[in-house]
Amino acid sequence: MKTAGGDAAAKRRAGERAAEEVEDGTVVGLGTGSTAAYAIEAIGDAVADGLEIRAIPTSFQSRQLALEVGIPLTTLDAVDRVDLAIDGADQVVDDPDATAHGTLIKGGGAAHSREKLVDAAADRFVVVADPSKLTARLDRSVPLEVLPDARTVAADRARVLGGEPTLRAAERKDGPVVTDNGNLVLDCDFGAIESPADLARDLSAIPGVLEHGLFVGLADATYVGTDDGVEIRA
Numbered sequence: 001m002k003t004a005g006g007d008a009a010a011k012r013r014a015g016e017r018a019a020e021e022v023e024d025g026t027v028v029g030l031g032t033g034s035t036a037a038y039a040i041e042a043i044g045d046a047v048a049d050g051l052e053i054r055a056i057p058t059s060f061q062s063r064q065l066a067l068e069v070g071i072p073l074t075t076l077d078a079v080d081r082v083d084l085a086i087d088g089a090d091q092v093v094d095d096p097d098a099t100a101h102g103t104l105i106k107g108g109g110a111a112h113s114r115e116k117l118v119d120a121a122a123d124r125f126v127v128v129a130d131p132s133k134l135t136a137r138l139d140r141s142v143p144l145e146v147l148p149d150a151r152t153v154a155a156d157r158a159r160v161l162g163g164e165p166t167l168r169a170a171e172r173k174d175g176p177v178v179t180d181n182g183n184l185v186l187d188c189d190f191g192a193i194e195s196p197a198d199l200a201r202d203l204s205a206i207p208g209v210l211e212h213g214l215f216v217g218l219a220d221a222t223y224v225g226t227d228d229g230v231e232i233r234a
């Protein structure tokens, strides 16, 4: 299993470049994580310079940052459409010849349920990443947000599907990570994932799983920060 991390300068370039795509009068989904945070800060700068938008955050963390930088917020219920969502990823398949090209693993910040809700609702979903996130085949653990009561049975079902589930522990205190929705996270190691679409379908069918971190067919483009610029992969 690969670990999260990455290049902060590359993340900043990707986030700031994606923020340039935000147009006046639009509704924007704000992703979660350090790369999306660079986009949120840049959007905040643009708002301070007169850009008029409304934004929908995907987590407590992105909501707080958006408020700090002065971005007006709204909700999915209050808008007719979401024009653009900008969000990070833990892994992105980067192989134009592969069926899974552009498929993501998300949920490193335990926010993938709301992220999927907002990213899927957007007319255009742009992923922001540094090069460490690109891969030929997904092989990081897939996070499952599960109802607390489903923890054991969902873990058993994940094992039947070939996964090795681990309850995500909080870093700074004893006990598990609790999501913004009051649920738990099972990180399921499936090794190299042969068919993300099939696994996504099977994980969605587990009772008590609110959402899994496989994003299949949702991303329109990936903005990859490099040493000296940004590459756009469609």
Ligand code: 5RP
Pocket (backbone or CB within 6 Å): 004, 005, 006, 011, 031, 032, 033, 034, 035, 036, 087, 088, 089, 090, 105, 106, 107, 108, 109, 110, 111, 112, 115
């Ligand atoms: C949160 C996510 C993040 O977008 C993902 O973990 C990437 O984070 P970072 O940009 O900090 O590397 O899916 O649930």
